[in-house]
Amino acid sequence: MSAVEAPPAPVLAGPVPPAKPPSLLKVIREADRNVVSLIPIEAYEKPIMRLSIGPRQILLVSDPAGVKRVLLDNVSNYPKSPIGIHVLGAAFGDGLLTSDGEKWRSHRRIMSPAFDHKSIVSYTPAMTETIGHWMEKWRSLERPIKVDIADEMTSLTLQLISRTMFSSDSDGICALMGDTLRRGTDAMQFRLRQALPLIGPWARRRRIASIRRIFGGLDRSIYRLIEARGKLKGEAPRDLLDRLVAARDGETGAKLTDEEVRDEVVIIFMAGHETTAVAMTFVWYLISQHPEVEARLHREIDTVLGSRVPMHEDLERLPYVRMVIEEAMRLYPPAPALSSRQCQTEDMICGRRIESREPVAVLPWVLHRHRALWDDPERFDPERFTPEKSAQRPRFAYMPFGGGPRICIGASLAMTEASLILAMMAQRYRLRLAPRHKVSLQFRVTLRPRGGMKMILELR
Numbered sequence: 345m346s347a348v349e350a351p352p353a354p355v356l357a358g359p360v361p362p363a364k365p366p367s368l369l370k371v372i373r374e375a376d377r378n379v380v381s382l383i384p385i386e387a388y389e390k391p392i393m394r395l396s397i398g399p400r401q402i403l404l405v406s407d408p409a410g411v412k413r414v415l416l417d418n419v420s421n422y423p424k425s426p427i428g429i430h431v432l433g434a435a436f437g438d439g440l441l442t443s444d445g446e447k448w449r450s451h452r453r454i455m456s457p458a459f460d461h462k463s464i465v466s467y468t469p470a471m472t473e474t475i476g477h478w479m480e481k482w483r484s485l486e487r488p489i490k491v492d493i494a495d496e497m498t499s500l501t502l503q504l505i506s507r508t509m510f511s512s513d514s515d516g517i518c519a520l521m522g523d524t525l526r527r528g529t530d531a532m533q534f535r536l537r538q539a540l541p542l543i544g545p546w547a548r549r550r551r552i553a554s555i556r557r558i559f560g561g562l563d564r565s566i567y568r569l570i571e572a573r574g575k576l577k578g579e580a581p582r583d584l585l586d587r588l589v590a591a592r593d594g595e596t597g598a599k600l601t602d603e604e605v606r607d608e609v610v611i612i613f614m615a616g617h618e619t620t621a622v623a624m625t626f627v628w629y630l631i632s633q634h635p636e637v638e639a640r641l642h643r644e645i646d647t648v649l650g651s652r653v654p655m656h657e658d659l660e661r662l663p664y665v666r667m668v669i670e671e672a673m674r675l676y677p678p679a680p681a682l683s684s685r686q687c688q689t690e691d692m693i694c695g696r697r698i699e700s701r702e703p704v705a706v707l708p709w710v711l712h713r714h715r716a717l718w719d720d721p722e723r724f725d726p727e728r729f730t731p732e733k734s735a736q737r738p739r740f741a742y743m744p745f746g747g748g749p750r751i752c753i754g755a756s757l758a759m760t761e762a763s764l765i766l767a768m769m770a771q772r773y774r775l776r777l778a779p780r781h782k783v784s785l786q787f788r789v790t791l792r793p794r795g796g797m798k799m800i801l802e803l804r
Contacts, residue, residue, distance in 0.1 A: 353723050354633045356675065357783035357793070361385040371397055380680060380709055380787050389715050392694045395705075402684060402703045406714050408738035410693040411706050414685060415740070415748035422685035422704060427548065432683070434555035435528050436614070437607030440753060450593050452753065454600060455608060458587040459753050464760050467584075468656040470507045471761060475500070475768045476653065482773070482801060489801035490778060493628050494793050497621040497765075498522070504761055505616035509609065510569065511583035517565050521613055524562040529618070529789045531555045559610070566606050574602075585609065615754045619678035620761050622790050623744075625797050626676035627669055627766060628775045629783060630724050632799065637726060638774070641668060642804070645770055654767050659760065662767055667726040669762050673744035675724060680709035680791045682746060708743050709791075717741045774802040 359381035366382045379397065383404075387393055391407030405411055414422045423444060424432075433442045440451055457463065478500050482489060499522070506518040531554050573589045588605050592598065600608065631638045644664045659666070684705045691698040698704065713721040717738070718728070727733070745752035752758070777783070778798035786794040 356630070356633065356722060356724065357785055358675075358722070359785065361388060365396060378785070378787055380707075380785075383707075383710060387710055388713055388721075391716070392696055400703075402705045403698065404705050404707060404710065405693060406707075406711050406717075407694050408717070408740040411711070411740040411743070411747065413691075413693050414704055414706060415746075415750070418691060419748055419750075421688045421691055423688065424683045425686045425703060428683045430548070430552060431532055431555070434552040435532060435559055436611050437603065439604065439607030439611045440750075441611050448750075450596065450598060451600070451604065451608065452749075453595060454591045454593050454598070455588065455753060457591065458584050459757055461756070463584075463587070464757055465656045467508045467757070468760065468764070470511070471504055471764050472653050472655075472768065474504050474507050475765055478503070479769065479772060485801075491799060491801060492796040493775060493799045494621070494625045494797040497624045497628075498618070500765070501617045501621040501624070501761065504620075505613055507583075508616070508757075509584045509612065511585075517562075517569070520562055520565055522617075524559055525614060525618060528555055528558045529614075531558060532789050562610070563606060566609055567602060570602050570605050584612065612754060615752055616757060616761065618790050620758050620765075622676070622678035622792065623669060623673050623758075623762055624765055625793060626791075627672040627762070628799060629777065629793075629797055630672050630675070631668070631770075632775055632777045634724055637668065637724070638770075640664060641766075641770055645767055649767065649771060651771065654764060656760070658767075659763050662763065663731075664726065665763050665766050666759070667729040669759070669766060670729040670742075670744075671724060671726040674712045674718075674728070674742060675722075676785075676791055677708040677712055677744050678790050679744075679746075680707060680787055682706045682708065682743075706743070709787075711741065711743060714741075772804055774804055776800045776802060 359378060362382070362384050365384050371382060382397060383395065387395065387404055387406065392403065392405050392410055395402050395404050405414055424442070429442050436442055438447070440448060440455070443451060478496075482491075485491075502518055502522045506521065510517060531551060569585065570589060573585055585605075588600060588608060591600065631641065641664055644662060648658060648661045654662075682705070684703050687698045687700060687702045687704055690700050693704075711717070715721065718741075740747050745755040745758070776799060778800055781798040783797065784794045786792045
């Protein structure tokens with residue numbers, strides 16, 4: 345290799361798109377296990393195309409202007425599909441994720457103050473304390489320290505959101521919440537048989553009943569906490585649950601009912617725990633494969649923080665930390681697919697007529713790797729997210745937290761959580777992919793490494 349040649353970029357984990365639409369046999373074999381592997385290469389090149397997955401056909405929109413049409417400009421014409429609402433509602437009730445119309449707008453107004461800048465700053469000390477304790481646990485492990493970083497990030501983010509949500513009550517509900525969400529997200533996974541004409545309705549009813557059983561014990565625990573918090577009068581809010589119990593709609597004066605607080609609590613837990621864990625799992629994987637990124641990351645953290653614990657105001661002085669996380673979420677979006685929509689009245693997208701009742705999908709997995717939107721899209725390059733390049737990018741080309749009015753209300757909280765984890769852990773540790781560990785992907789409601797992510801921790 346000559347002195348001017350750069351080393352070849354590592355081949356990253358992920359399915360290779362097939363050159364043509366898959367056969368029915370492959371659909372039957374792969375749909376329940378890895379549906380993204382069925383998406384042909386032309387979907388990563390065309391602005392809009394119809395996908396056939398077994399008996400199910402859906403229109404995939406990957407043009408930013410078309411995505412904007414579906415999620416923002418004509419959003420009322422593209423509600424979530426009834427089947428998706430019923431399945432999600434079995435777990436998350438009638439909260440922000442599933443409600444519509446005035447109820448959704450009222451809940452958004454009520455909850456917004458709990459996620460504003462001042463509130464997120466107030467959560468930061470509990471986050472840094474929890475991360476610090478977690479790393480102390482690592483220091484006590486026998487060398488060499490071998491961990492499944494996917495499990496570690498899941499357990500850590502569960503504790504982080506528990507402290508943020510429930511403060512002193514977090515220990516009693518943390519394990520129950522984690523187990524419920526793990527089993528619940530598995531039950532929510534799409535199965536091909538649920539789309540079949542004859543057995544589909546029966547399969548969906550069984551699925552919904554199973555999800556409700558899974559969440560039953562957690563619901564009882566949450567209601568006990570809500571009842572106890574409702575008896576605290578005149579005290580300053582200690583955590584996010586206090587804020588939700590006490591919050592009122594600034595326009596109508598309405599409060600959330602206990603059932604509505606429960607629904608929002610479960611949704612926040614899912615968004616603040618699972619998605620951040622997924623993002624950070626793939627951050628560590630990508631850094632381990634790109635030593636030049638790791639070196640630059642360490643230089644920034646060492647220059648800004650040295651060995652001290654970061655405060656919230658430090659995060660704006662750590663732009664490369666954020667760029668690394670944003671690029672990791674481009675390649676491995678925690679939610680690889682948004683809930684499918686159903687066109688209500690005839691419309692036009694990208695010059696194509698959309699028929700009434702036609703199902704429409706937006707897949708961040710495809711959007712983030714689309715050849716028309718990204719140069720060399722399979723390459724890990726945090727420089728894509730400099731302020732200048734981000735400002736030039738179409739608004740709906742990058743959507744790790746969704747888009748439009750329904751963009752995740754906890755996006756800033758999740759980014760704060762991820763940035764603190766990366767900054768504090770990279771201060772002390774390097775992570776190396778364990779020898780002979782093969783990374784493969786599992787596509788569920790969220791994206792996961794199948795069989796975990798085995799890594800070795802090295803003290804810096």
